[in-house]
Each structure stands twice: as structure tokens, then as C-alpha cells.
Amino acid sequence: MRFDCTAPVSAHSALEEIRSVVQEHRGSFLEQLKRFVAQPSVSATGEGVEDCAKMTEGVLKQLGFHTSTYRPGGTYPVVFGELKSSRSSKTLLLYNHYDVQPVDPLDEWKTPPFEPRVIQGKLYGRGVADDKGDFIARACAIQALQEKSIELPVSLKWVVEGEEEEGSVHLHEYVESHAKELGADACLWEGSELNPKGRPHFYLGVKGLLYVEISLKTAEGDRHSMNAPIIPNPAWKLVWALSKMKGDNEEIKIGGFYDDVRRPSKEDLAMLEEIEFDDEETMRLLGVKAFLGGLKGTKLLERLVFSPTCNIAGFGSGYTGPGSKTIVPGRGMVKIDFRLVPDQKPHDILLKLKKFLEDQGLADAEVTVFGEEMPARTSPSTPVVRAASDACRQVYGVDPNVWPSMYATGPMALFNNIARVPSVMVNSVAYPGSSYHAPNEHIFVDHYLKGIEHLALTFFLYGS
Amino acid sequence: MRFDCTAPVSAHSALEEIRSVVQEHRGSFLEQLKRFVAQPSVSATGEGVEDCAKMTEGVLKQLGFHTSTYRPGGTYPVVFGELKSSRSSKTLLLYNHYDVQPVDPLDEWKTPPFEPRVIQGKLYGRGVADDKGDFIARACAIQALQEKSIELPVSLKWVVEGEEEEGSVHLHEYVESHAKELGADACLWEGSELNPKGRPHFYLGVKGLLYVEISLKTAEGDRHSMNAPIIPNPAWKLVWALSKMKGDNEEIKIGGFYDDVRRPSKEDLAMLEEIEFDDEETMRLLGVKAFLGGLKGTKLLERLVFSPTCNIAGFGSGYTGPGSKTIVPGRGMVKIDFRLVPDQKPHDILLKLKKFLEDQGLADAEVTVFGEEMPARTSPSTPVVRAASDACRQVYGVDPNVWPSMYATGPMALFNNIARVPSVMVNSVAYPGSSYHAPNEHIFVDHYLKGIEHLALTFFLYGS
Numbered sequence: 001m002r003f004d005c006t007a008p009v010s011a012h013s014a015l016e017e018i019r020s021v022v023q024e025h026r027g028s029f030l031e032q033l034k035r036f037v038a039q040p041s042v043s044a045t046g047e048g049v050e051d052c053a054k055m056t057e058g059v060l061k062q063l064g065f066h067t068s069t070y071r072p073g074g075t076y077p078v079v080f081g082e083l084k085s086s087r088s089s090k091t092l093l094l095y096n097h098y099d100v101q102p103v104d105p106l107d108e109w110k111t112p113p114f115e116p117r118v119i120q121g122k123l124y125g126r127g128v129a130d131d132k133g134d135f136i137a138r139a140c141a142i143q144a145l146q147e148k149s150i151e152l153p154v155s156l157k158w159v160v161e162g163e164e165e166e167g168s169v170h171l172h173e174y175v176e177s178h179a180k181e182l183g184a185d186a187c188l189w190e191g192s193e194l195n196p197k198g199r200p201h202f203y204l205g206v207k208g209l210l211y212v213e214i215s216l217k218t219a220e221g222d223r224h225s226m227n228a229p230i231i232p233n234p235a236w237k238l239v240w241a242l243s244k245m246k247g248d249n250e251e252i253k254i255g256g257f258y259d260d261v262r263r264p265s266k267e268d269l270a271m272l273e274e275i276e277f278d279d280e281e282t283m284r285l286l287g288v289k290a291f292l293g294g295l296k297g298t299k300l301l302e303r304l305v306f307s308p309t310c311n312i313a314g315f316g317s318g319y320t321g322p323g324s325k326t327i328v329p330g331r332g333m334v335k336i337d338f339r340l341v342p343d344q345k346p347h348d349i350l351l352k353l354k355k356f357l358e359d360q361g362l363a364d365a366e367v368t369v370f371g372e373e374m375p376a377r378t379s380p381s382t383p384v385v386r387a388a389s390d391a392c393r394q395v396y397g398v399d400p401n402v403w404p405s406m407y408a409t410g411p412m413a414l415f416n417n418i419a420r421v422p423s424v425m426v427n428s429v430a431y432p433g434s435s436y437h438a439p440n441e442h443i444f445v446d447h448y449l450k451g452i453e454h455l456a457l458t459f460f461l462y463g464s
Numbered sequence: 465m466r467f468d469c470t471a472p473v474s475a476h477s478a479l480e481e482i483r484s485v486v487q488e489h490r491g492s493f494l495e496q497l498k499r500f501v502a503q504p505s506v507s508a509t510g511e512g513v514e515d516c517a518k519m520t521e522g523v524l525k526q527l528g529f530h531t532s533t534y535r536p537g538g539t540y541p542v543v544f545g546e547l548k549s550s551r552s553s554k555t556l557l558l559y560n561h562y563d564v565q566p567v568d569p570l571d572e573w574k575t576p577p578f579e580p581r582v583i584q585g586k587l588y589g590r591g592v593a594d595d596k597g598d599f600i601a602r603a604c605a606i607q608a609l610q611e612k613s614i615e616l617p618v619s620l621k622w623v624v625e626g627e628e629e630e631g632s633v634h635l636h637e638y639v640e641s642h643a644k645e646l647g648a649d650a651c652l653w654e655g656s657e658l659n660p661k662g663r664p665h666f667y668l669g670v671k672g673l674l675y676v677e678i679s680l681k682t683a684e685g686d687r688h689s690m691n692a693p694i695i696p697n698p699a700w701k702l703v704w705a706l707s708k709m710k711g712d713n714e715e716i717k718i719g720g721f722y723d724d725v726r727r728p729s730k731e732d733l734a735m736l737e738e739i740e741f742d743d744e745e746t747m748r749l750l751g752v753k754a755f756l757g758g759l760k761g762t763k764l765l766e767r768l769v770f771s772p773t774c775n776i777a778g779f780g781s782g783y784t785g786p787g788s789k790t791i792v793p794g795r796g797m798v799k800i801d802f803r804l805v806p807d808q809k810p811h812d813i814l815l816k817l818k819k820f821l822e823d824q825g826l827a828d829a830e831v832t833v834f835g836e837e838m839p840a841r842t843s844p845s846t847p848v849v850r851a852a853s854d855a856c857r858q859v860y861g862v863d864p865n866v867w868p869s870m871y872a873t874g875p876m877a878l879f880n881n882i883a884r885v886p887s888v889m890v891n892s893v894a895y896p897g898s899s900y901h902a903p904n905e906h907i908f909v910d911h912y913l914k915g916i917e918h919l920a921l922t923f924f925l926y927g928s
Binding site for chain 1: 507508509565566568569572629630631671673675677682683684685686687688689690691692693694695696697699700701703704706707708710711712714750751752754755756759764767768771773775776777778779780781782783784785786787788789790791792793794796797799801803834835870871872873899900901902903904
């Protein structure tokens with residue numbers, strides 16, 4: 001097979017060629033990923049982020065991309081690259097991020113998070129599933145095509161940012177000022193996921209996000225708890241306000257919170273009906289005994305995809321070490337992530353939250369925003385979805401599970417709404433047991449290699 | 465003055481003698497305390513506790529006490545000592561503890577907690593106020609009397625334990641098995657406090673305590689918060705249960721919690737009326753803007769002394785570091801201290817708490833008890849209160865503020881009820897701004913030296 005030949009090449013023979021190249025390079029493809037994972041890049045603390053940005057640009061340069069970097073708002077670099085194909089007038093934009101979540105609780109990792117290791121067919125390390133595995137799989141897919149071709153089947157643009165795990169706070173500045181440069185026919189968003197049986201999920205949207213830290217200080221330091229009858233306790237004040245923010249029936253009681261929620265359409269619900277989702281297996285992989293409200297099947301998926309959330313991601317006040325310490329804490333802090341659905345707007349929810357806190361007598365609480373992202377949706381009729389679906393059938397032997405939206409968040413709305421590039425998530429190296437954002441994050445090595453094949457074939461089919 | 469002379473010595477001349485000795489030795493008395501504070505003894509973590517026990521026994525031996533040590537339940541040593549006087553048939557039992565609270569948050573200390581330092585007349589260091597200052601002040605008072613006398617004015621017994629800050633969990637085993645050895649006419653409990661003007665508070669009782677950690681695990685580790693719509697969140701579950709445990713009007717709603725609360729007597733309330741307590745100054749020293757419920761004066765004291773509490777001393781769940789991390793926590797933990805009043809019993813409250821948690825659907829929460837102590841009260845007519853009051857007038861020039869009970873806790877009930885020794889708190893080196901259990905714990909050096917004088921004179925007057 002030659003990708004630069006003029007005669008048409010069947011998808012089947014293209015796949016065979018790709019498969020043999022991936023097989024031949026499997027050792028080096030795995031090493032490339034391990035090297036990239038070994039470089040810390042924790043955007044929450046800054047650990048290693050700058051070095052990882054340089055490494056990211058190096059990966060693109062190595063593939064022949066013309067690269068440039070930007071620092072919107074002075075933050076970590078956005079790496080941009082472009083690689084033109086004279087064979088095709090079509091352009092795909094790729095989006096990834098090179099930053100990762102913090103590693104704590106460190107003592108729950110079985111292997112050091114930045115010393116990637118393969119154990120029983122699984123590669124462990126921070127970022128292997130989110131999102132370094134996807135990024136390097138794409139690089140390897142391009143490399144695989146280049147092995148056989150002097151020319152790519154489709155022009156590529158690539159944006160790799162370093163602030164995604166912090167809510168891509170400054171990315172909008174970059175996209176707004178470079179909307180034209182980012183122009184493309186479609187955008188392949190960062191990786192989606194395989195279901196527990198190894199069948200790919202496609203996601204045609206993302207939820208929005210508002211991430212806040214609410215901090216309350218009631219005294220200049222902790223006090224002996226003998227004073228508890230007469231002095232305020234910030235942990236109690238937060239508890240009382242939180243209990244009114246969301247009831248134990250999961251209803252969010254911030255005034256006007258649900259006002260802009262778009263109800264799922266019939267087409268949306270029909271897509272859910274087609275999705276293969278093993279409740280029991282997902283429960284096992286997530287390590288929970290039951291789903292909230294005892295939900296199952298399509299009702300469970302509807303809740304997952306179409307419900308906005310108000311989630312306590314962290315609560316800290318007073319003494320949390322071993323044994324006892326009898327104090328009234330001087331401060332309390334809660335971190336909350338709200339996942340939003342169309343047409344909720346993070347800034348509007350922030351204002352409603354502040355109003356709610358005032359109404360609860362917490363006007364003096366400090367609210368710090370660590371992330372605001374709009375929800376996004378792309379139509380299932382977008383052509384790249386077809387190419388990725390065809391490639392999916394070839395590589396995995398099954399139709400993909402096509403979801404109206406991912407239930408996680410990414411800055412997809414920036415690309416959809418500002419750069420006007422419809423974005424989809426159609427490639428996967430991770431699975432529900434990957435422990436994203438948690439200790440022992442991992443992927444299967446086989447999923448990684450198949451992901452490379454699927455990406456290469458998607459590029460080929462879309463360009464043909 | 466010679467304490468062993470047969471001629472009566474007036475309180476006034478005794479005080480003058482004591483004062484001159486304390487003045488002469490002020491440097492060495494301060495050094496003795498600094499040396500003792502420099503030895504860490506954090507019972508919550510075990511840091512330095514064994515070494516501090518040896519040091520404690522050394523202090524007693526140095527004074528001529530016959531000492532022995534015990535390890536009730538295999539825990540940190542209880543140091544016991546006895547020093548007989550042939551001049552008096554009366555015996556005072558002294559109670560102190562050599563352990564201290566943890567030092568965190570370490571970054572809020574202006575000086576290293578175990579490197580005691582005098583700054584502008586104040587001695588800073590962990591334990592100077594609670595309870596190492598009181599312990600060494602007693603040792604110095606005995607030393608001061610011995611300077612002038614071959615014989616003490618009263619026989620002394622001394623119990624110094626190392627587990628008080630952990631709720632004296634095992635002390636009852638020691639007291640039960642040594643009740644006879646501990647026999648005495650009265651017990652001088654660990655230090656009380658001076659009010660902001662330097663006037664001593666006497667406390668004729670303590671509150672009881674139940675300290676628990678309630679821990680809830682809902683998943684095998686933290687999970688990506690995209691799963692928030694369908695999986696349980698332990699922080700939310702704790703928030704909902706806590707909000708039902710105590711309302712924002714401070715009413716504790718655990719079934720039967722108030723059943724055994726003894727209402728204050730007329731005599732109790734009359735004692736409160738006599739207490740000089742500067743609300744504004746206390747507010748300033750505690751660093752709070754207002755007292756709960758806007759209480760003032762005697763109503764404030766009534767709440768402080770006679771109300772049981774349910775205090776969140778610590779709440780920890782999920783990510784509490786800098787920036788954001790989008791997870792559903794796998795575990796949540798809350799530490800609560802209940803301060804109890806006569807005739808509440810900690811074990812009874814524990815059973816009621818467990819019932820409450822079951823009723824809230826938290827039967828699977830793990831409840832760990834870190835402290836159970838009974839409340840205690842001693843009659844104001846106990847003779848040693850008179851001796852200490854007389855000494856107070858001599859040394860401080862004022863009547864003491866006599867409280868029906870301290871609003872903090874100690875294992876006084878063991879001595880009152882099991883060893884049958886009425887216990888009172890009538891000596892002070894600390895004041896409300898001492899930051900007990902908190903960063904920058906400190907006392908005034910002058911308070912420390914006056915405390916030594918008051919103790920020596922109390923021994924003298926009680927023995928005479």
C-alpha cells in the first residue's frame with residue numbers, strides 16, 4: 001500500500017498495512033508513551049508542566065509539524081502544530097492536553113505515578129488514560145502512516161494545551177485570537193473510552209463545568225473546643241449551607257439552577273437506547289455497591305448524560321490527622337464541581353451560587369473559581385463520525401456506541417462555537433476501570449495499540 | 465521563715481519569703497520550663513512521649529519524690545510520686561499531664577513549637593499553657609519551699625499522665641487498680657486560667673467528653689467526578705447526616721441526647737453572677753467577631769458552662785490541596801467532640817450516636833472512639849478551695865473567680881468517683897489568649913512566676 005498512490009486503496013488492505021506497521025513498532029510505540037508519562041506535568045501545582053510542554057512540541061516537530069507556542073494569559077504553553085497534505089483538501093484539527101491531575105493520595109499507588117510500568121498487560125502511570133495515552137497514540141498513528149507514505153491522507157492541525165485539568169481557564173483567549181488559524185472541517189477531541197468489553201464509545205459533546213472553592217474563616221486560627229458553645233464553627237456553617245444546596249434526593253436547590261437545562265430530544269434518547277452499557281460491570285469497575293437511586297439501563301444513562309451535577313470534590317476543615325485534637329477550626333473549605341448541560345452557562349451558575357451563599361448567611365465566604373467551561377454538542381451527521389465509525393468496524397469488528405454527549409468536560413465549546421469546528425470524541429485507549437484522576441491510573445497495552453490502528457485508519461478513510 | 469519551725473508563721477510573712485526565693489531563682493525556674501517544653505510529647509502521634517515520661521519522672525525524683533511508673537493498657541507511662549511530710553496529717557494529690565496536642569498547622573507558628581522562646585515577656589512553645597507550664601510551676605513551688613525548709617508543709621502525691629490530650633483513654637485502669645494509693649484529702653487538678661486582667665479562675669469541675677471519628681467509605685478509591693450523577697459521595701452523605709445531627713440553632717438532634725442533663729442549681733447560677741468575665745476582651749483574644757446567638761454576660765457563661773456540645777473538630781474528604789481536582793471522593797471522615805455535662809455518660813451518648821447514624825442510613829459508617837470521659841463536680845466548701853482563695857488574695861490581691869465547672873475536660877471524674885478525692889482547679893499560669901491546642905501557644909513569664917508563688921503559698925496555708 002502507498003498512501004500517495006493515485007489508485008484507490010480499500011479500507012481492508014489499508015488496515016492490513018497499518019496493522020503490520022504497528023505490530024512491527026509496538027515496542028517503540030510503548031516506549032514513546034512511557035517516556036512521555038515519566039515527565040510530570042501537574043497543572044494544579046505546576047510540577048514539570050513547562051518541561052512537558054517542550055517535550056510535546058518536540059513530538060510534533062519530530063513528525064514534521066510546523067509548530068508554535070502561545071501563553072494565553074501568561075499561563076502554561078498551548079502548543080500548536082500544522083502538517084499539510086497535498087493529497088486532500090480536508091483538514092482535521094486534533095485536540096489534546098499534556099497536563100495531568102495531581103497524584104495524591106500517593107500512598108494508594110501500587111507503582112510510582114511518574115515511573116510508568118507494565119504489569120500483566122496494563123500500563124500504569126499518571127496520565128496514561130487522561131490524556132497522554134491518546135496524545136502519543138495519535139503521534140504513533142501519524143508515524144505509522146508516514147512509514148508507508150511521503151504524504152499524509154489528510155491535512156492536520158494540532159492543539160495541545162497544558163491547563164485542561166485546571167479547567168482550561170485561559171484557553172478561550174487563545175482560541176479567540178487564533179480562530180482563523182484553527183479552521184478545519186472537524187476536530188477530533190481528546191480520547192473517549194472503550195466499554196468493558198473493548199468496544200469504543202463515541203461522544204458527540206461534553207458537559208460544561210464550574211469549579212469553585214468556597215472558603216470560610218471564622219477566627220484567627222483554631223481554638224480549643226471548650227469554646228464550642230459560644231464561638232462559630234466554619235465546618236458546621238458549611239455543612240448547614242451544603243445540606244441546603246443539595247438534598248439527599250440529589251436535587252440541587254440553588255435558585256434557578258435548572259432554568260436553562262435543555263431537555264433531551266427524542267433523537268437523543270434514541271441514541272441512548274442503542275448504547276451497550278453493562279451496569280453490573282461498570283459498578284464493579286467503579287468499585288461501588290449500587291448506583292444512586294437504584295437506577296439501571298437507559299434511565300441510568302439518561303441521568304449520567306443529561307443531569308447537571310453539584311459534586312463535593314473536597315472538604316477540609318480542622319484536624320484530619322491520626323487520633324484526636326479538640327479544636328474549633330478557624331477555617332473551612334469545600335471544593336465543588338458543577339457539571340453543566342446545554343444550555344446552562346457557568347458564569348450564570350456562579351452568580352446564582354453566590355446569591356445562594358448570601359441567602360444562607362455566608363456572604364463572607366470567599367468563592368474562588370478554578371474552572372468555567374460551556375457545555376457543547378455536535379450533530380451525529382458530521383462526516384468524520386462516519387469515517388471513524390467505518391474504521392471502528394474494521395479495527396474492532398463492532399459498531400461504536402455513539403453517545404449524544406460525554407458526561408465529562410473539556411473546552412470543546414470553544415472550538416465548536418468560536419473556531420466553528422464541530423468536535424467529536426471518537427478514539428479510545430482507556431476503559432472505565434482506568435482510574436482517571438485517581439491512584440493506579442492505567443490502560444491496557446492492547447487497547448493502546450488498537451487505538452493507534454483506529455486513528456491511522458480514521459485519518460485514511462476521512463481523507464480518501 | 466522556716467517551714468519546719470513550730471511557731472505559727474503568718475500568711476503574709478510566708479508570702480514574702482516565697483516571693484524572695486522565686487525572685488532569686490526566676491532564671492532557673494524559666495530554664496526548667498523551657499527544657500521541659502523542648503522535649504516533644506505528642507500523644508496523638510507518639511512523638512517524644514516516652515522520653516518526656518522519663519524526664520517527668522526525673523523532675524519528681526529530683527524533688528525527693530519516691531516514684532513509680534505504670535502503663536495502663538500498655539499505653540504511655542503514668543508517673544506516680546509520693547513525698548511525705550511529718551509536719552502535717554493532710555495530703556494533697558496533684559494531677560498533671562506531660563503530653564501535648566499536635567503542632568499542625570505548623571506554618572502558622574511564628575516560632576518552632578519545640579524551641580521555646582521568650583518574646584516581649586511571653587514564652588512561646590507547644591505545651592507551655594497546657595499543661596507543661598503548670599507542671600513545672602508546681603515543681604518549682606515545691607523547690608522554693610524546700611529552699612527554706614527541710615520538711616514540706618503538707619504531704620504530696622503526684623500523678624502525671626501522658627495520654628490526656630487523647631482523652632485519657634486508659635487512665636481509668638490505673639486509677640481503678642491504685643485507688644487506695646491515690647487516697648488524699650483533695651486533689652489539685654491541672655492548671656486553670658487567669659482572666660485577661662490577670663485574676664485567677666477557679667474551676668470546681670470539668671465537662672465530660674466523647675470524641676469520635678466517623679469514617680465512611682463508598683468506593684475503592686476516588687473516582688472521576690464525571691460519575692457524580694450515579695455514584696454515592698461520602699462527603700455529601702456526611703453533610704446530610706451532620707445537618708440533621710445539629711441544627712443551625714445549635715440544637716443537638718441525636719435522639720435522647722439531652723435526657724440526662726442536670727439543670728444548673730440556684731447556687732450554680734449565683735456563682736456565675738460573681739464571675740468577672742470581659743466579653744469584649746474574650747472575643748478579641750479568641751479572634752471572633754461575635755459569640756453564637758449574640759449572647760452576653762451571665763447568659764453567655766451559662767451557655768459556656770452548662771451546655772453540652774457537638775463540635776466538628778475536623779472534616780476531611782477528597783482533594784483539599786491547591787487548585788482543582790475533579791473527583792468523587794471514595795472516603796469521608798469527620799471528627800466530632802461532644803463535651804458533656806452532669807449527668808450525661810459518654811458511653812450512653814455513643815450508643816445514641818450510633819443509633820442516630822443508623823437512622824440516617826449510615827449504618828456502614830465506621831465509628832472510632834478516641835476519648836470517653838465522665839463530667840465531674842466538686843463542692844465549693846471543700847477546704848482546699850479556702851486555702852487557695854486565701855493564697856489568691858495574698859498573691860494576686862483579688863478574690864478568685866470561682867466557677868461551678870471548667871468548660872473543658874479532664875479525667876477528674878476518675879479521681880472524684882473512684883479514688884474518692886475531691887478535685888479542684890485553683891492554680892494558673894495561662895490566660896484566654898494562650899492559644900491552647902493551637903499555633904503560637906504561649907504564657908506570660910510573669911504569670912508563670914506568680915503561679916509558682918501562689919502554689920507554694922497554697923501548700924503552706926493548706927498544711928498549716
